[in-house]
Amino acid sequence: xKEVEQDPGPFxxxxxxxxxxxxxxxxxxxxxxxxxxxDCRKEPKLLMSVYSSGNEDGRFTAQLNRASQYISLLIRDxxxxxxxxxxxxxxxxxxxxxxTFGSGTRLQVQP
Amino acid sequence: NAxxxxxxxxxxxKTGQSMTLQCAQDMNHEYMxxxxxxxxxxxxxxxxSVGAGITDQGEVPNGYNVSRSTTEDFPLRxxxxxxxxxxxYFCASRPTGDHExxxxxxxxxxVT
Numbered sequence: 760x761k762e763v764e765q766d767p768g769p770f771x772x773x774x775x776x777x778x779x780x781x782x783x784x785x786x787x788x789x790x791x792x793x794x795x796x797x798d799c800r801k802e803p804k805l806l807m808s809v810y811s812s813g814n815e816d817g818r819f820t821a822q823l824n825r826a827s828q829y830i831s832l833l834i835r836d837x838x839x840x841x842x843x844x845x846x847x848x849x850x851x852x853x854x855x856x857x858x859t860f861g862s863g864t865r866l867q868v869q870p
Numbered sequence: 871n872a873x874x875x876x877x878x879x880x881x882x883x884k885t886g887q888s889m890t891l892q893c894a895q896d897m898n899h900e901y902m903x904x905x906x907x908x909x910x911x912x913x914x915x916x917x918x919s920v921g922a923g924i925t926d927q928g929e930v931p932n933g934y935n936v937s938r939s940t941t942e943d944f945p946l947r948x949x950x951x952x953x954x955x956x957x958x959y960f961c962a963s964r965p966t967g968d969h970e971x972x973x974x975x976x977x978x979x980x981v982t
Contacts, residue, residue, distance in 0.1 A: 767910070793970075802960055802973035803913070846912070848971075857903055857928060858964075858971055862912030 762786060763849050765861040773869055776837045780864045782847030783829045791850035792823055792830050796843045797863065803846055806832075837868045871896050876961050876974035883951040883981045891946040891977050893961030900966045902944040903928070904936065906957040907976075913960065919944055951981045 765782045772778045784792075792809035807814065809821040809830050820833040834841055847861035877892045895902065903918040905928075915928030919938040933955060935947040944963075948955060958978050964971040 800958075800976075802975055804973070805970040808970075857901075857915050857918040857926075859915070860905070860913040862910065 761861075762851075762859045763847055763861040765847050765864045767862060767864060769865040769867050771867045771869060772837055774837055774839060776868075777833065777835045778837060778866065779831055779833045780845055780847075780866075781829050781831050782861050782864075783827075784847075784849045784859075785828070786849070786851060787825075787828060788852040789828075789849045790852060792821075793848040793850075793858075794819075794821055794830075794832050795846040795848055795860075797846055798843050803860075806845070834866075837866075839868050839870060842866055842868045873897065874961055874963055874972050874974035876959075876977050878977060879975065880978045881980070883948070883979065885951060885953060885981060887951050889948055889951065891948070891959055891961075891979075893944045893946065893974060894942050895944075895963040895972070896942065897963060897965070897972070898941060899963035899972075900941070901971075902938065902961065902963045903971075904934070904944070904946045905960045905962065906930065906955075907960060908957050916946065916959075948979075953981045955979065956981045 794806040795803040796806045797803040809823045813822045818835045822831045844863040844865045846863045849859045874895045904916040905913040914930050917936040919925045961974040962971045
């Protein structure tokens with residue numbers, strides 16, 4: 760089983776739609792969680808961290824469910840500029856501290 | 871700050887050739903990593919370093935060597951290039967603790 764799993768998509772949604780992505784992780788001792796965004800042929804960039812209490816940044820909301828070992832990203836009022844691949848990222852327990860990336864979920868927002 | 875820089879941006883190698891991908895960061899970050907990204911595969915960790923003089927293997931280390939003689943530099947060496955190493959290579963760095971990881975712009979490598 761992969762350490763971090765995501766639905767690859769693509770998710771094709773119209774402008775203004777609400778879309779949600781889930782990501783599951785296998786190591787219950789994982790410590791920190793992030794969502795990164797990657798545009799085509801570009802480097803990944805941090806979108807937002809995911810906190811236990813959930814957090815919101817404008818149209819984006821991230822949630823963590825430790826009991827079920829998944830994190831989610833909700834995008835409201837989708838814009839054309841939201842079209843990208845969204846990568847789920849997990850920090851493993853202490854010892855080996857390299858981040859583990861999911862393979863990404865592709866979002867295409869259509870006019 | 872230049873952030874994370876990588877050279878070259880593009881490279882074509884013949885099978886069996888060796889080369890070094892350069893990575894440097896000017897943010898005084900302790901952690902540095904090398905990833906490769908193939909279509910549909912996501913980012914896979916090749917090697918990483920938690921500080922100068924310390925390196926460790928990631929998920930796909932075979933065929934690659936790294937060294938970390940300074941905090942700033944983390945070069946990735948391909949020992950004998952193979953077509954299976956055709957990929958986009960990203961170098962990244964981050965400070966100690968659970969902080970944002972910064973990526974370089976990537977090196978697109980083709981091995982023929």
